[in-house]
Amino acid sequence: MAKFLVFGAGFVAEPLVEYLLRRSDNTVTVVSHILEEAQALANKFPGVDAVQADVTNQAQIEPLIADYDLVVSLVPATLHAVIAKAAIAQGKNMVTASYESPAMRELKQDALDAGVTILNEIGLDPGIDHLSAMKIIDQAHADNEKVISFVSWCGGLPSPEANDNPLGYKFSWAPKGVLLALLNDALFLHNGKVERVVAKELLKWAKPLQANGLNLEGYPNRDSTGYQEIYGIPEAENIIRGTFRYSGFCEIIQAAKDLSLLDAESEVPTGNTIWTDYVCQINGVDNFDALKTRVSESAWRGLGWIGCFSEKATGDFAGPIDAFCNLLVQKLNYHEDQVDMVLLQHKFEIEKADGSRYHIASTLQEFGQVGGYSAMSKTVGYPAAIACQLIADGIIDRKGIILPMTKDIYLPILELLEKEGVTCEEELREYKPEFLSELAS
Template sequence: MKKILLFGAGKSATVLIDYLLQEAAVAGWQVLIADADKNQVLAKINNSPFATAVQVDITKSEQRAELVQQADIVISMMPPALHFLVAQDCVAYGKSLLTASYVDDQIRNLQSEIENKNILFLCEMGLDPGIDHMSAMEMIDGIKAKGGTITSFKSHCGGLVSPDSDNNPWHYKISWNPRNIILAGSAGAVYKEQEAVLEKEYYTVFENAETVQFPGLGELAWYPNRDSLGYIPLYQLQDAETFIRTTLRYPAFCRGWDYIVNLGLTDTDDHDNIMDCETYADWLERKLYLVENREMELEEYISLYVPEEFEEELKTQFEFLGLSANIKLPKAAQCSADILQFTAEAKLAMQPQDKDMIVMLHEIEYTIEGSKLKVESWLRVDGTDSLRTAMAKTVGLPLGIATKLILNGTIALTGLQIPTSKAIYEPVLQELRMAGISFTESSRQ
């Protein structure tokens, strides 16, 4: 009897757990689900005879080791910084590992050991990264098979609130890791456009965000993701003049978040500067003071720095988050990012009746037999409810499907991989289509 070990049962794991239990019932597998909150696991497994709930402190090596040794395959849905703890155990005990997170330097440094153990580490196997890689590579390989030469590649993806549940001035609600949302863009960005390598520092990432037209939704804004250049060789698009991977938001979000960042409201190293602030109003006042080293009210800042057509929009956004409120700051907050996260989690929370939405759009320009062509491929997935969200579906299902395909031998690769090879993307995309996650494509000259 094969055993699947899943670390983490949080927001994005709900649909993954549903899928694993469904497949375990068919194949006779057992699923061990380990989390710091055992009750959270019990609430999601619904007394399934194919699941075991385990309470674990992920930082305790003996607890991790005991669980990893029992497993045939391991999935980590822990925060990215904790994957390495699990990865070390998987290498030590010769177990394959799947994550939905980017390959970081710590994981990359294990590559030779992974290869020597003849195991598979399949990373970036969620939505973005994940479905974006697989769907893009399917298009890229298809164009090349026809003799086409790709000149421009743009890939956009975003987790948004469904239009039916869009009722706040940010046009956004939190459906995944809130810390990642607060610090989005903080690493800056680098990408290639018209042969030029462009770099953006954090304070410019959301500035003057460009837009795309998304079928059925209209105008969406995008900001560039971290390091797009690193994916050029993985996608084998070294000759493309433009290569960029981005995140989609509604335009109002990017306009507002640009000011959030530039006021330092996402700072992680400003404890000494804000430690004597008692209320949100004090905190914002301190940040406004730093703009010109003088006292300044929010209204004055807006009149000086915000285009007139967006003044009321920004004021409403700040008011919605309570940034000027005479409310005590959270005691545990150690920096501005902590403070902002606390209020964002409260004000931008998904309510039980709310639905989220995933949108993805690939734009590829290419030449073939002297003709210039453009193909667009788009995906929209709507959440079912506040638990089985679109985010949970599109992060969890690729992981679950890949786990099954590895256990049944359909995916037989080893080493450190992301899902850019046909051996991975072809069977996974096929099953995703059966689950209703499929792209619509249109071409034009």
């Protein structure tokens, strides 16, 4: 028997709660700062309680945590550290699906001293990507082989049947986080040297890719170079972790960047003007047609389809990125009969002890269900839930602030994910330089 306290009632929480309740002796309570949200989720399951709490207030949530065995944090990543401090103070274990932040790393000694397990990065990306990568890396090292190249792409996309707009993208959540991620520089390892792509050029860097018969493109994520140490592959000469998109996305969103629509620092409010006037205003021009020379014709058509050049009112927003996000939400949503897709692919170049080389491709493709879970909610919620149960059962017992990079953690989670139909298909391939075309200069 275990008592789980789940902070957050978003779309990822439902499959997590459903999984934990498969054990009849488990109990679950859902916490949200909006009680109605917690109640809406709790009402889908018998015996689940709903509680309102301010997750920014450690003093408020600490006594709440005291009554539970394990805490799950599915709130925004910036709030995890507050919950972690409360969990450590109460001697409770914790799981998150988010990247380990500097604020979380600062709590490592406190977690060790308290004898608790706080497992981060156990969703999809990060999460399943780590599990599947480490399985292959550890096996290569066990066979006295070297991982020369590691390239990983992951994306949450519309299913091919739902890919019905110029961007090849849809949102089932607020788009601002996706856009803000495009405003960061990216670092990766290429031929043993660190290469930087500045934020302004990020989407221009995008490489054409193919996976499972789909025409895609990819751009690098933030800093991939640290995975040489995190994954234990000091021998690697090439490491890139990036994002999958359908062809066309990068060109159109780069055009939005070029026309200042992704400007998160601008203090130019929309003032409920019309879109044509507002786009001119934020670009400092009087002649709307003059903007056409700044972007490609196809990108212009894509932004026009979204509504950026219409006579429609913008609504009242503080700046360009918020107004643009509002347009995206209106135009890029899933219809009732449409589903999403998750696509994750690792590509390895591995050198045997005799100096010969070969490739491995490891691919996960998951589709949402009409009237059921989305692919994204399932591939984030289930790994987190499995980790919760394994910690509660004492199968994962490593203490401190930890990541799912070790065999004692990733093997049991992969085995249980396979029972849910979530599997990475591994394929050995003959060595061919063009297999890693994204590494070409």
